[in-house]
Structures are given as C-alpha cells and as structure tokens.
Amino acid sequence: MSNLVHKKLKVKSDFPFFLIMGIVGGTYVFLIVAMVLADLTFTTPGHIFAVFKDEEIQYAIKLSMITCTITMLLSLVVSIPIGYLMARYDFWGKRFLDAILDIPIVLPPLVIGLSLLIMFQTAPGRFIESHFRITYTVYSVVIAQFMVACAFAVRTMYVTFSQIDVRQEQVALSLGCNKAQAFHHVVLPQATKGILTAASLAWARALGEFGPILIFSGATRMRTEVLPTTVFLEMSVGNIEAAVAVSLIMILAGFAVLISLRYFGSEKSLKSVR
Amino acid sequence: MIECKELNIEQGAFRLSGINFRIEEGEYIVLMGQTGSGKTTVLEAICGLRPVKSGSIYLDEKDIKKLKPAEREIGYVPQDGALFTTMSVAENLGFGLKIRKWNKADQTERVKELAELLGISYLLKRKVAGLSGGEQQRVALGRALAFYPRVLCLDEPLSALDEKTKEEMYQLLQKLKNELNITALHISHSKSEAVKLADKLLVIENGILRTEQVKL
Numbered sequence: 001m002s003n004l005v006h007k008k009l010k011v012k013s014d015f016p017f018f019l020i021m022g023i024v025g026g027t028y029v030f031l032i033v034a035m036v037l038a039d040l041t042f043t044t045p046g047h048i049f050a051v052f053k054d055e056e057i058q059y060a061i062k063l064s065m066i067t068c069t070i071t072m073l074l075s076l077v078v079s080i081p082i083g084y085l086m087a088r089y090d091f092w093g094k095r096f097l098d099a100i101l102d103i104p105i106v107l108p109p110l111v112i113g114l115s116l117l118i119m120f121q122t123a124p125g126r127f128i129e130s131h132f133r134i135t136y137t138v139y140s141v142v143i144a145q146f147m148v149a150c151a152f153a154v155r156t157m158y159v160t161f162s163q164i165d166v167r168q169e170q171v172a173l174s175l176g177c178n179k180a181q182a183f184h185h186v187v188l189p190q191a192t193k194g195i196l197t198a199a200s201l202a203w204a205r206a207l208g209e210f211g212p213i214l215i216f217s218g219a220t221r222m223r224t225e226v227l228p229t230t231v232f233l234e235m236s237v238g239n240i241e242a243a244v245a246v247s248l249i250m251i252l253a254g255f256a257v258l259i260s261l262r263y264f265g266s267e268k269s270l271k272s273v274r
Numbered sequence: 275m276i277e278c279k280e281l282n283i284e285q286g287a288f289r290l291s292g293i294n295f296r297i298e299e300g301e302y303i304v305l306m307g308q309t310g311s312g313k314t315t316v317l318e319a320i321c322g323l324r325p326v327k328s329g330s331i332y333l334d335e336k337d338i339k340k341l342k343p344a345e346r347e348i349g350y351v352p353q354d355g356a357l358f359t360t361m362s363v364a365e366n367l368g369f370g371l372k373i374r375k376w377n378k379a380d381q382t383e384r385v386k387e388l389a390e391l392l393g394i395s396y397l398l399k400r401k402v403a404g405l406s407g408g409e410q411q412r413v414a415l416g417r418a419l420a421f422y423p424r425v426l427c428l429d430e431p432l433s434a435l436d437e438k439t440k441e442e443m444y445q446l447l448q449k450l451k452n453e454l455n456i457t458a459l460h461i462s463h464s465k466s467e468a469v470k471l472a473d474k475l476l477v478i479e480n481g482i483l484r485t486e487q488v489k490l
Contacts, residue, residue, distance in 0.1 A: 167356035170323050171414075173343040174350035175370035176421065185369070189360035 036251060043244045051245040056221045057230055061249065063138065064227040068206040071145040075153040075202035076195065083157025084183070088166070104151035112147055113215030116140070136218045141226060144212035149202040156201055160194025161187070200261040204254050275299050276320070276425050276457065281329035283312070283319050290315060293329070293483050295476055297425070300455045304468040307478035313461045314353075316478070317427050320459065321350045333424060349418030349426040353433065355410040357402040357417070364389075364398040366413050370421040388416040391453075392446065408439035412446070419454070426458040432467060444470050 051057050086098065104112060119125050120135050134140050164187060172182035188195075210228035217224040219233060227250050234243040281293035290312045297303050307313040318324040320331055322343035330337045338346050358366050364385050365372075371381045389395040392412045397405065405413065411431050418426060432440050448471065450456060462468055468475055468488065475486040 165356065167352050167354065168358055170318075170321075170343070171350055171352060171356050171417070172358075172369070172373075173323070174321050174346070174348060175417070176344045176373040178342070178344060181373060185373075186358055186360075 039244055039248050039251065043241065043248060047241045047245040048248065051242055051249070054242075056225065057242075057246065059222050060225045060227050060230045060246075063141070063225065064207060064250075065253070067138065067141045067145055067226065068203050070142050071149050071206040072199050072203040074142070074146050075150040076199055078150050079153035079157040079198055079202075080191075080195070082154050083159075084161045084187070086158050087161035087164075101151060101154055104148050105155070109148065109209070109211030110215060113144060113212030116144060116147065116212065116216045135216060136220070136224060138217075138224060140217040141213055141224055144216045145206035145209045148209060148212065149205040152205050153198040153202045156194060156198035157191070160191050160198070164190050196261045196264060200258050203257050203261075207250060207254060275332075275334055276459070277332040278316075278320070279330045279332065281316070281319065281331065282327040283315055283324065284327045285315065285324070288312065288315070290478075290481055290483075291327075295483060295485065297457055297459060297474075299457055301473045302451050302456070302458045302460065302471055303474050303476055304460045304462050304472035305476045305478070306462055306465070306468055308463065311478045312481070313478055314429055316483075317429050317459060317461055320425075321348050321427055322346050323350075347421070347424045349421075349423035351411070351414045351418045351426070351428045351431050353430045355414035355431075357405075357410055357413055359402050361402065362398070363394065363400050363402065363405070363413050366402065367398075367416045367420055369417060374421060384420060388420055391450075392416045406439070407435045408443060411435065411443060415446075415450075419450075419456075424457065426456050428458065428460040430461050430463070433463070440467075447471055 082101070086094070086101075107115075117135060120129055129135065134143065168186050168190070169182050172186045173179075177185065208228060209226075210232065213219075213224070213226060213229065214232070219225060219229045221233070225233070227246055230246045231243045231250075234240075234246065275296070275298055277296040278293050282291040283289070283293075293316060295303075305313050305316065315324060319326050322338075322341060322345075326339055329339070331339045333346065333348075343350075358369065361369070367385045367388050368381045371384055376384070385398070386395070389398055392415060394409060394412050394416070397409060397413070402410070402413070415428075415431070432443050435443060444467070447460075451458070451471070460471060472488050475488050477484055477486055
C-alpha cells in the first residue's frame with residue numbers, strides 16, 4: 001500500500017497531442033492556401049488586364065459590387081431586429097420560427113432560385129410583376145442574394161445579442177430610458193463587432209451567390225451578369241483563363257472586404273474612433 | 275416612503291405571495307434570505323423589471339405597479355454593477371441626466387459632485403474595463419444616485435468584494451445614508467452586513483416575508 005502511495009505519477013509528454021492537432025488543422029489551412037496559389041500560377045497579369053478591359057466583365061464587376069453592398073445593408077436592417085427579438089424574448093412558436101429562419105441556409109441554392117421564380121408566378125406575384133418587373137432584372141439579383149445572405153446575418157446577430165447581458169439594458173431602463181433609447185445607447189454600441197461580422201458575412205455570401213441568380217435572374221450579359229455568372233459563362237465557352245482571372249478578382253475583393261471589416265471591428269480601431 | 279401591499283409574483287414554477295412591507299422616508303432596509311428565496315425577484319418587481327401578478331407597490335401613496343421602470347424614479351444597482359461597458363466612468367455617472375436632457379453644464383457639475391462624494395474623481399476619464407470591484411460598485415452607485423431617485427435599490431452590492439474593500443464600502447454606504455438621508459432597500463445574505471447598515475431587517479424564509487429588529 002505504502003509503495004503505491006509513494007509511487008510517482010508519470011505524466012506523458014503533451015507533444016503528440018499538439019502534433020496530431022497541428023497536422024490535422026495544418027492540412028486544411030494548406031489546402032486553402034494551395035487553392036488560391038494555384039489560381040495565381042494559372043493566370044498572368046496579362047489575363048487579368050484583359051479581363052478588366054472587357055466591357056461585359058466591367059459591367060459584371062460593377063453589378064456585383066453594387067448588389068452585394070445593397071444586399072449587405074438590407075441584411076443588416078433586417079437581421080438586427082430579428083436577432084434582438086429572438087435573443088431577448090420568449091414567445092409562443094419561437095422554436096418553429098427559429099427553424100424557419102434556418103431554411104435559406106439548409107435549402108439547396110438552386111431550390112431557392114426556383115422557389116423565388118415560382119413565387120412570382122402566383123397571382124400576387126404576377127400582380128407585382130405587372131406593375132414592377134422583378135424577374136430577370138437587377139432587382140431579382142439583389143432579392144436572390146438577400147434571401148440567402150440575410151439568413152447568415154440573422155444567425156450572427158442572434159448570437160451577438162444573446163451574448164450581451166440583459167442587466168445593462170435593465171439599468172438603462174431604470175435610469176429613464178424607454179426600450180428604444182436603451183437599445184440605441186446601451187445595446188447597439190456593444191453589438192458593433194457582431195454587426196461588422198454580420199455585414200462581412202452577408203457581403204461575402206452575396207458575392208458568391210450563383211445558383212438562385214442563374215434561375216431567378218438569368219445570365220444575360222450586360223443585364224443580370226454578376227461575377228459568378230461570368231465565371232460560369234467563360235467556362236462554358238472554354239475560356240478558362242478568363243474564368244480564373246475573374247475568380248481571382250472575386251478572391252481579392254472578398255479578402256479586401258473581410259480585412260477592412262476586421263480592421264474596423266478590431267478593439268484598436270474602435271478605441272481610436274471613440 | 276415605499277410600501278408593498280399583498281404583492282404576488284409568479285414566474286414559472288416560482289411563486290412569492292402576500293408580500294407586505296413598508297419603508298419610511300430616510301430608512302435603510304436590508305432584505306435577507308437564502309439563495310433562491312426570491313429576494314432579487316422582489317427588488318426587480320419594485321424596479322419594474324419583473325411583472326407583478328397582483329397587489330400594489332406604493333411610492334409616496336401612489337401605486338407605481340403599472341409604471342414603466344423609467345417612470346418610477348428608483349435608483350437600481352444590480353449585483354455585478356452592470357456598468358455600461360462602452361462608456362467612460364463620467365458617461366456612466368451622467369447617463370441618467372443625459373436621458374433627462376439636463377443641460378451640459380449641470381450634467382458636468384453633478385457628475386463632479388458625485389465623483390467627489392464617492393471618492394472616484396481620479397477615475398472620471400477612464401473606461402469601465404479594468405476598474406476594480408470596489409471602483410465598479412462606486413460608479414454603479416453614483417450612476418443610480420445621479421438623478422436624485424426617491425428610493426435606492428441595491429442587489430447584493432458587496433457580495434463580490436474582498437474583505438478590505440467591503441469595509442470601505444460599508445463606510446461609504448453609511449456616509450451616504452447619513453449625508454443624503456436616502457431611502458434604501460438593500461439585498462444581502464450576510465447578517466453582519468445587515469447589522470452594520472440596516473435600520474430594519476426584512477427576512478424571506480420559505481416564501482414568507484417578515485420584519486426583524488436589528489439587534490444592536
């Protein structure tokens with residue numbers, strides 16, 4: 001017995017633990033970087049310049065940037081109230097509503113496009129169309145992007161508001177605020193980071209949206225062609241160089257947005273703003 | 275003066291009923307009870323943060339049960355202080371005044387006065403992050419006192435503090451009690467804390483609230 005008590009516990013090295021985790025994680029990171037590098041090696045500055053000179057692709061770049069930004073703003077306008085209400089209140093049917101909010105995330109993108117198209121074939125849909133044409137126009141591009149991107153923004157804002165303690169809000173109420181004032185002065189400033197994350201997610205999702213746009217908006221050059229459509233159209237005529245060059249433009253644009261939002265969302269820049 | 279008459283509070287399976295007590299002008303009452311006894315619930319009901327099933331809450335003869343928290347003029351200090359993390363100490367102290375649209379000069383004057391009273395003048399420009407527990411509670415107290423509330427409600431304000439800081443806070447609360455003649459409802463689970471501060475003691479036990487005299 002006393003032998004057992006005095007026997008020292010031998011603790012094995014932590015090295016294998018970190019080694020295995022590092023290898024598994026590292027492989028994935030390597031694949032991500034390799035993918036982008038492969039695109040880079042496949043193309044030349046000449047290809048990219050040629051792409052930039054193409055009037056149709058210029059239009060696609062412009063349309064992508066404008067629609068993604070509108071989609072991002074719309075997503076924020078919608079996701080902030082939904083996220084707040086879902087995080088703060090319990091009500092009948094909340095779990096059901098929660099499931100509905102996930103539908104755009106789990107539905108295959110093509111199905112979303114088809115459903116939108118069919119929605120505008122119903123009587124109310126046709127009525128709207130007869131006054132204000134939506135399908136196969138740039139408006140349909142924004143709607144197709146928004147339907148998916150907003151779901152991701154809603155998730156982000158829901159988590160953001162859930163993590164903000166309700167106490168500060170209650171104190172604000174006791175100090176003389178109504179709900180709107182407490183929300184504006186106390187809750188929103190705490191949600192800045194979440195809002196920027198939701199914005200960047202929505203923007204990036206919108207940029208990559210293809211399936212719903214193809215079905216709901218078509219792939220008409222100089223009209224509803226966004227950058228993913230360009231990649232598809234160039235590939236389908238065998239112009240891989242142009243497709244890769246456009247892909248690189250999208251990668252760079254995505255990076256630029258993510259990095260700038262991360263920067264503005266970082267503690268450092270928030271401090272300097274205040 | 276604040277008075278609860280036959281107050282009933284229900285929340286899920288939790289139920290507190292027949293709560294009757296009265297706090298006179300300038301009285302400092304400590305409400306005691308074990309964890310889960312519902313003392314915070316009573317305090318939140320008075321502040322308007324929790325719905326009341328039936329009964330009345332009178333503030334100077336007026337039933338405030340249906341009023342919004344903002345309309346009750348009750349200063350609220352929650353357990354962890356819950357300072358506004360995106361604002362400076364001065365902004366925290368002046369928040370209630372800003373919402374009441376006091377003019378800038380009066381706000382600054384009042385914030386300065388509070389900071390001196392609470393011994394936190396050196397903190398005014400600081401952010402809330404990084405304040406010690408005692409400092410946080412002082413700011414929370416000042417923020418609640420700023421708009422001259424009729425009653426101050428404190429929810430275990432000292433429970434997270436170390437012994438030395440606690441001792442300083444007792445002295446501060448006693449000073450506030452004597453100098454400002456505040457009417458206060460203070461929640462605590464510490465008998466020694468209650469004896470140091472209370473004019474009268476309320477105890478919740480098994481869902482029943484009774485009054486006890488503080489033995490001196």
